[in-house]
Amino acid sequence: MIPSPNFRTGLTAAFTLSALTLAACGPKADAPAADSAAPASAAVGRVIAADSAEAHFGALTQLTDGGENAEAYWSADGQYITFQSTRDGRSCDQQYTMKADGSELTKVSVGGKTTCGWFLPGGNRLFFAATHHADSACPPRPDPSNGYVWGIDPYDIYTVNRDGSDLQRLTNYGVYTAEGVLSPDGKRIVFTSLKDGDLDIYTMNVDGTDVKRLTTTPGYDGGPWWSPDGTKIVYRAWHYDNEQDLKAYQDLLAKNMIRPNKMELWVMNADGSEQRQITQLGGANFGPSWTPDGKRIIFSSNHKNPRSRNFDLYTVKLDGSDLQQITFNPEFDGFPMFSPDGSKLIFASNRGATKEGETNLFVAEWKP
Numbered sequence: 001m002i003p004s005p006n007f008r009t010g011l012t013a014a015f016t017l018s019a020l021t022l023a024a025c026g027p028k029a030d031a032p033a034a035d036s037a038a039p040a041s042a043a044v045g046r047v048i049a050a051d052s053a054e055a056h057f058g059a060l061t062q063l064t065d066g067g068e069n070a071e072a073y074w075s076a077d078g079q080y081i082t083f084q085s086t087r088d089g090r091s092c093d094q095q096y097t098m099k100a101d102g103s104e105l106t107k108v109s110v111g112g113k114t115t116c117g118w119f120l121p122g123g124n125r126l127f128f129a130a131t132h133h134a135d136s137a138c139p140p141r142p143d144p145s146n147g148y149v150w151g152i153d154p155y156d157i158y159t160v161n162r163d164g165s166d167l168q169r170l171t172n173y174g175v176y177t178a179e180g181v182l183s184p185d186g187k188r189i190v191f192t193s194l195k196d197g198d199l200d201i202y203t204m205n206v207d208g209t210d211v212k213r214l215t216t217t218p219g220y221d222g223g224p225w226w227s228p229d230g231t232k233i234v235y236r237a238w239h240y241d242n243e244q245d246l247k248a249y250q251d252l253l254a255k256n257m258i259r260p261n262k263m264e265l266w267v268m269n270a271d272g273s274e275q276r277q278i279t280q281l282g283g284a285n286f287g288p289s290w291t292p293d294g295k296r297i298i299f300s301s302n303h304k305n306p307r308s309r310n311f312d313l314y315t316v317k318l319d320g321s322d323l324q325q326i327t328f329n330p331e332f333d334g335f336p337m338f339s340p341d342g343s344k345l346i347f348a349s350n351r352g353a354t355k356e357g358e359t360n361l362f363v364a365e366w367k368p
Helices: 243-253
Strands: 057-062 068-074 082-086 096-100 113-117 127-132 156-161 177-182 188-193 200-205 219-226 231-238 264-269 285-290 294-299 312-317 332-339 344-349 360-366
Touching: 068 332, 068 344, 068 360, 082 113, 082 127, 096 113, 127 177, 156 177, 156 344, 177 200, 177 219, 188 219, 200 219, 219 243, 219 285, 231 285, 264 285, 264 294, 285 332, 294 332, 312 332, 332 360
Parallel strands: none
Antiparallel strands: 057 360, 068 082, 082 096, 113 127, 127 156, 177 188, 188 200, 219 231, 231 264, 285 294, 294 312, 332 344, 344 360
16 A cells, blocks of 8 residues: 555656555554544546446446545445545545445544555454654655655554544554555454564554564565465565665665655565565556455556556456556556455546546446
8 A cells, every 4th residue: 555655746646645655552542533524525426437448347436526535445344445535625644434335434533644544353443554643743745855755654553443433553663654454364464664674564463463574675565465365465566686776775765765666566475485576567566456366466557658647457467477457547546456245446546637636536346
């Protein structure tokens, strides 16, 4: 989940979104009052036409209208969605929940910057990453003199009720700790953290105990996602083949920044063994998740023109073969996730935007 993914200049809005985020129970924090947003606009719930080349899409429904909305993920029963959004005059992402039809919009975060929400078993609580423990204000943007970079903000992971009450801190590292995804059996969370000095992938129990490091190769590893059967994890990574580039990465990381020019997809076993690269496309390939049968990876990529803002969705087999393009939007499509029953695909897109940088959430009826 990084892309927030905040994916915008250079690689675009998409990368403004998460800067895509690359996102032992702590003391209980003050609980926020449920913050319901303004009534939905007429655009929320409207059905729009997919591109004629988007053969896997049936009806395409818009769920948000305006602002920057991304990293939308389903509850296990498919009834609710959590997502991050910059809206209502706020200058960085906050975490929201809503029903799958776009109704009952509720803000569950309390300030700072947030990313990477996920529902816990039962759907009444969720976790997400936030920076409000460091500062209730939005973190400063990276110094533009460094070129196009992502800020590695001091996220930690929190849990909260779906109505925004009973906010509790789950991790307490004080450095970038985000991108959490729950295992299919509901017992462990896989996440990315800078806690040991590099951006690596870890797992832990849902109560924050039994933390295990899965990746150790110098360079960036992040965006992990469990396979449907829980035996594998797909992720995005970029490792350096020469000391000069590695030092440049490490020097920038020491300033809490990275340069997201190149990312390829990797897969490993759930215990971290048998790590292998599955794409060699060039450009930025990120936001991977799985098709419901676990046989393919769906992800976003600009490999056709790595300097462009045109990110489309693709699927590929686990051996890197049979690459198939899913979307054909000339702007940004990213952060795909299938519904629990496999009948729908939710994703973020610039399609139909009325302002530069506007990114909305869409749900497509999926045609295999």
